[in-house]
């Protein structure tokens with residue numbers, strides 16, 4: 125994806141108030157992020173480890189960002205779980221993340237949940253740039269491009285469910 129500025133990221137949030145979007149912590153090292161290898165930028169709030177955020181490009185050229193609440197503990201330490209975005213399997217490295225829906229639906233308490241890599245580094249797992257351990261990848265015959273396209277589609281579907289108005 126194309127590099128984004130802090131301002132662009134803050135303006136892209138769909139499911140939190142303008143005040144929250146202004147205050148939430150955006151990574152300080154945006155310039156050093158491996159944008160060329162990212163399908164979306166995801167990060168954890170260093171001040172509030174149960175909070176996570178992701179921002180992705182959208183078809184109209186304006187990025188979309190989603191605020192997430194992750195369960196502090198990862199799902200099943202012994203059990204292997206699969207990320208629903210990139211389909212990487214980790215033992216203990218996948219979290220159930222919940223996003224309040226945008227607008228009125230969110231104010232009424234509606235939310236969307238998904239199992240996502242706890243470090244939100246799906247793009248790097250897909251490209252083999254981060255290792256999730258033995259047996260982390262499904263044995264698949266599809267190409268890297270297809271895996272990337274699938275991850276992008278999964279993230280877009282998740283963001284669309286939150287609401288992209």
Ligand SMILES: [Zn+2]
Pocket residue numbers: 207208209210211212240241245246247249
């Ligand atoms: Zn993932």
